[in-house]
Amino acid sequence: MQTAPIPPECPTVRVEDDRTGLDIETLKRAFLDNLFYIQGKFPEIATQNDYYMALAYTVRDRLFRRWLNTAETYSKQGARTVCYLSAEFLMGPHLGNNLINLGIFDTVKQAMTELGLDLDELFEKEEEPGLGNGGLGRLAACYLDSLASLETPSIGYGIRYEFGIFDQDIKDGWQVEVTDKWLRFGNPWEVARPEWEVEVKFGGHTQAFTDEHGNYRVLWVPDKVVRGVPYDTPISGYKVNSCNTLRLWAAEATDSFDFDAFNAGDYSGAVFKKMESETISKVLYPNDNMTQGKILRLEQQFFFVSCSLQDMFRILKRQNIAIERFHEKFTIQLNDTHPTIAVAELMRLLMDEYGMEWDKAWSIVTSTFAYTNHTLLPEALERWPISLFGSMLPRHLEIIYEINRHFLDDIRIKFPDDLDRLSRMSLIDESGERYVRMAHLACVGSHAINGVAALHTKLLKQDVLHDFAEMYPEKFVNVTNGVTPRRFVALSNPRLTRLITSKIGGNWIKHLDDLRQLEKYVDDTGFCSEFRTIKHEIKQDLSNYIKGLYDINVDPNSLFDIQSKRIHEYKRQHLNALHIVTLYNRIKANPDIDITPRTFLFGGKAAPGYYMAKLIIKLINSIADVVNRDPDVRDRLKVLFMKDYSVKFAQRVYPAADLSEQISTAGKEASGTGNMKFAMNGALTIGTLDGANVEILEEVGAENFFLFGLTAEEVSQKKAAGYNPQDFYSTDPELKLVIDRISSGFFSHGDTELFKPLIDDLMYHDQYLLFADYRSYIDCQDRVGLTYRDQDLWTRMTLLNTARTGKFSSDRSIQDYIDNIWHTKPVSIDLKEYVQGGS
Ligand code: C3B
Structure with missing residues (x-):
């Protein structure tokens, strides 16, 4: 389409102040202006959604100035x-991320507070x-x-x-x-x-x-x-x-x-x-x-x-x-x-x-x-x-x-x-x-x-x-994939962000390798205790949130063991479930057993047509029903499937994790990116040598990573040699007890048919080698439980995880694409006063 020429007599329209200003008074004025002129509301009748929209438009105005300058520069060059x-x-x-990128998060928060609004509540309104x-x-x-x-x-x-x-x-x-x-x-x-x-x-x-x-x-x-x-x-x-x-x-x-x-x-x-x-x-x-x-x-x-x-x-x-x-x-x-x-x-x-x-x-x-x-x-x-x-x-x-x-x-x-x-x-x-x-x-x-x-x-x-x-x-x-530290640390984990910035300045948000500077604080007890306190506060927040949504009490002192990702057999959420039942069996056999209290959290959607994945969700929920109510458990285990996992929800979850479950069959997960988000936020990984786990282990050090399971090569060899899952079932009494308990209908009100497709698949095919990796996984989880009791050691390990995840910034990935594939050059944008019309 032809653009219309601007007539020379056209008056100059200056777009400024209320649409570009970043100071608190301008932001407040602009916000009320948008509430009035775009939402058509005044404060007495405005809903939270109206406020969200007014704020979104206020931020958008500021983006537009940059957007137009950018488009014009690219086009000219x-x-x-x-x-x-x-x-x-x-x-x-979009809202929170844009506030971070524009560098106006704190100012806008303050502006909203002065107008009697809560920025976090407005975030919740965004679909x-x-x-x-x-x-x-x-x-x-x-x-x-x-x-x-x-x-x-x-x-x-x-x-x-x-x-x-x-x-x-x-x-x-x-x-x-x-x-x-x-x-x-x-x-x-x-x-x-x-x-x-x-x-x-x-x-x-x-x-x-x-x-x-x-x-x-x-x-x-x-x-x-x-x-x-x-x-x-x-x-x-x-x-x-x-x-x-x-x-x-x-x-x-x-x-x-x-x-x-x-x-x-x-x-x-x-x-x-x-x-x-x-x-x-x-x-x-x-x-x-x-x-x-x-x-x-x-x-x-x-x-x-x-x-x-x-x-x-x-x-x-x-x-x-x-x-x-x-x-x-x-x-x-x-x-x-x-x-x-x-x-x-x-x-x-x-x-x-x-x-x-x-x-x-x-x-x-x-x-x-x-x-x-x-x-x-x-x-x-x-x-x-x-x-x-x-x-x-x-x-x-x-x-x-x-x-x-x-x-x-x-x-x-x-x-x-x-x-x-x-x-x-x-x-x-x-x-x-x-x-x-x-x-x-x-x-x-x-x-x-x-x-x-x-x-x-x-x-x-x-x-x-x-x-x-x-x-x-x-x-x-x-x-190798990467994730943006803006959304997944600066926005999702403001407390950790403040602590890090107070020690090493704020450059790490752009140059994530700078996090290495945190290594020098591993022996600083004051810093470590702050690091630990922050994790605890975030876990408390998630517990409160869970209480509000599900009316379930989870103890922030327990180990938060989280697996959140799409539900898929190769990702082996059911291996995690086998571990839960193992711990439960141990408690039933010996109610006074000394185990590390854990909260198992799951999140993720199953494809609507993927029957096995949906059955895995049902299994987790069925186990949760029994375990959470059994008085013998005495709240030492809590299991929760958190519904409707989304980016918004993920942002609450990553910062609250102690343990990140990355337990796919080796050779099946191309990379994984959740693994990076957890590690950056100071969760320790329990994982196989699969996808980017390999590189995470390399970066954080084997001593700060819980490794278990067959390697990709061993998986292929095992399959080639004719893998028979029943060899494991019949020789590992703990595994047998777990499978028998699920098959018996114990978690399904006596219904022995419900989980039969899943159990039969494991017993007769087990394409993803859960049985072959079971013992190694359980032993590794036992080490996790013991390590968690030494909070000083645990904190040291988590701190080193955060400090050593610089490689997994998507900035590094994009730079790799630029250097090796795209060969593009950066174009820096000058913010000129935008003038429309005139000459
Ligand atoms: C996923 C893979 O399963 C992950 O291992 C990988 O980290 C991400 O892609 C990003 O590379 N994946 C997906 O989400 N959907 C597909 N159809 C194929 C791969």
Whole structure:
């Protein structure tokens, strides 16, 4: 769309003071102004939500100034830009994070207090955009924070799901899903940009033709066209002026559809078509590490990818940059295979829309994309049946066949006479029903391929992408994940933040390695006692919160043993449950036994269609019912499944943990990021040598980490040798007692059927080797219990954990991406007085 020229006689509008000022009086005035003019309320009739909205707009005004300056600077400089394509962005609440990044947290808190309001209560009013399932979506959000903080020009591209991840309720111990209506009260953080909408085609057929220069061209005649409308959210950086953009696409019906149907008098038909188009961005698929192969999911993927690429072409045009320089202007990161159709779509746009020839287009494509793999689990690897793919994206299928033809030729040259290799590596799986293999397309179409932790990258090269690592060794790099210390320490743990800053200054929030300076205080009893007191106070706060929500008393002096993450068999929440039952059995056998009091807290959602995961939730709740009520336990054990785990809730949980459960079967968890958040906040980890646990152990030292279990190598060897879980059941009496007690119906009111599927699975398959790791886990937990009794030692260990987690800042991860993959340069933003109009 053409921008309107500003007439020279236009009066100058200065945007200042009430919309930019950061002092307390201005903030108060601005807040009341927004309450009046945006919410249409005066204090006597305003609700807490009105106050929240007024504050959000007050903060947004301040962001806008930075946002506009940033956009203008990037545009003028034609700055090289990172485009992070992700089907999920699990942003969490915006308000607190923006206050931290703008450096006005304390001032705003004070301003609210002076107006008789409580900032913490206002935070509670924010509906978080739950546009992600777990680790992958939250990682994308941490990366946006770091990109802005490192002053790197970037755009996060994704989908504006109308319904994000479902809300979780627990009824009779079972998970119940409730739709997430996060937009119900409006979203003050986004701005619709209908002027930048694009059209996305689906279905139909292709027609070859010869253009006026005699070149072979293809026309795609779709049978459906949908509009994508961008909604932009400003992404502030920490104490810099940079403010980047998260651009999420919403699907809407095209006007032409409505017109055609209206003219034909088919009103309800038109409305139906409209609804059908809009379903594309209706709901987030609630699976983590699992692909369902649904048509709508592929539509979602293509929809946001096509919108985003078209948007990049619009930006190129506006900045007067030639199409041939696409890859110089943009570097595109594919967050898992979900946006991988972008490889074919960029080829199509370059060739069919801009008339470029194949080789040139392919060289641009392969200079543009880089692919991050997030999982080795076979059930998470995306493949689309050719028939489905071809009917939705006929042109893209042709392009993929052509990419494959070139690719297979390259393999033949590098590895002559190796038919097996050709069929293993082909973009098309032809072993039965034919499929497009999205990970293969991503590998071929990208110049860099990365895993998300050292072990994961190693296993990728050894296993899942072994052939690709042989073909393109130079493409493989590791980028260990990281998390933002702004949200997960500065915002979530203000007490710890104050203590640290009082000793080493505040630079660590930007340079997390500075936390190492805390090491010199490990023998300072005063400091250690403050460190310990803070943990205790936070545990008390969580206990109060739990009391309010569940009417359960948990003792802040007990060891807070927490496992919060998606519920998945490979993450082994049920191994944790076996430990609880072990301790319970010990108490039942000897009620006076001396054990360290513990509070077991669980949080996490199960995919609605994942029966075993839901049964694990039921098992935990059933154990909790018995253990928490048994008088023999005398409150030494408490078990609680905390419902509806979210980013907002996670922020309360990480700082309150003593023990972080990172107990996945070795070789299954690509990285984990919760493990980093717990460790930064001074929890000790009990964990296997899996994902980033390996690197956490390396950083904090083996003496400050509770390690147990088989290694990834031992797991494969055990499986190859024919693993039989019953060998463990029959030789470990404690394990046998635990399993027998669950099977007997002890935790299910005598019902021996309820947990049978879970128990049978463990007894006869045990794919995730719970039985093989049981003894090592229990012994390790016994060491945890004993260590906790020595509070001086424990505090020393936790302090060293916090001090040594600098590596796990997402700033380090993003710097790795910049140095090894993106090669972008920071652009610093001057905050000029914004003047609109005049000359
Ligand atoms: C997750 C992995 O399971 C985690 O180990 C990893 O830390 C994060 O990604 C971020 O890299 N993951 C996910 O949440 N969803 C998937 N579909 C695949 C991986």
